[in-house]
Amino acid sequence: QGEGGFRLLCPQFAKALRAICDQHGILLICDEIQSGFGRTGKRFGFSHLGIEPDLILLGKSIASGLPLAALVGRKELMDALPKGALGGTYSGNAVACAAALAVMDIMQDEALSEWGNAQEAAIVNAYQRWKASERFPMLGAMTGIGAMRGIVFEDTDNATGGEHLANLLAAGRDAGVLLMPSGRKRNVLRLLPPLTTEPDVMAEGLGLIEQALETLKA
Incomplete structure (x- = not known):
């Protein structure tokens, strides 16, 4: 993304990658930490590629700059994790979580x-x-x-x-x-x-x- 100079992934390659992952049972993970939440003109960068990932990495804009990150995925994947298995440095920050909820409200209400x-x-x-x-x-x-x-x-x-x-x-x-x-x-x-x-x-x-x-x- 940013460090690489914003070099775009072509949709054809992304779709081929999605097909290979489906064929071999591999999870397709999209890093939207920098490109998510409208930065590309759409809610997420992968929306330009015509694919749907299995897991999405989120951060930065999700809490308007406060320290928060998130992992979003298909229900069967997320439900497979036992309680407490998914954690990290930013876990349990009540202020950041409150900011993220406010950001979500704004992103749903505004263009x-x-x-x-x-x-x-x-x-x-x-x-x-x-x-x-x-x-x-x-x-x-x-x-x-x-x-x-x-x-x-x-x-x-x-x-x-x-x-x-x-x-x-x-x-x-x-x-x-x-x-x-x-x-x-x-x-x-x-x-x-x-x-x-x-x-x-x-x-x-x-x-x-x-x-x-x-x-x-x-």
């Missing part, structure tokens, strides 16, 4: 997908504008889906993509926005704003990124 779609539009539009301007030759492809996005930084005559991104992170920090690298070569800018980010704050952040881009030398 969750619209939040992610609006953020996706803001990020993609900014990226397309930067690319079209031809002022930033180090900008490569955009990766990801929904509001989970990455921007690949390519090598130029003066620096590698990783060096360009490192310089951007420093310039962004000086401008007032904290950014994160990702990808095997650490050359993918990782954009993953909280769904609660207000439109004016999103616009301000993207503006600061553009300001930082202006400092880079091709």
Whole structure:
């Protein structure tokens, strides 16, 4: 997911994997800790793949940042566990559980997908504008889906993509926005704003990124 640079799994591969698991009695587990709860424009990332997993890993957004994680699965799997068999560091946190219940209520009552779609539009539009301007030759492809996005930084005559991104992170920090690298070569800018980010704050952040881009030398 984020650390890999938001490289998408193709639906055909996911469906083939589901078929292999069904054929051999293997459980298919989807990690939705980062991609769940609307980050991709749908409630869960696997919804884009046309599959249904046996188990789902959840965390982070489930309690709006408070320490909580969850394992969700088919009834026959979850009922097979004896009481007390499933535990962890975050077990029994009453405040985090209360926060998660509040988050669930909000996610059922409000148009969750619209939040992610609006953020996706803001990020993609900014990226397309930067690319079209031809002022930033180090900008490569955009990766990801929904509001989970990455921007690949390519090598130029003066620096590698990783060096360009490192310089951007420093310039962004000086401008007032904290950014994160990702990808095997650490050359993918990782954009993953909280769904609660207000439109004016999103616009301000993207503006600061553009300001930082202006400092880079091709």
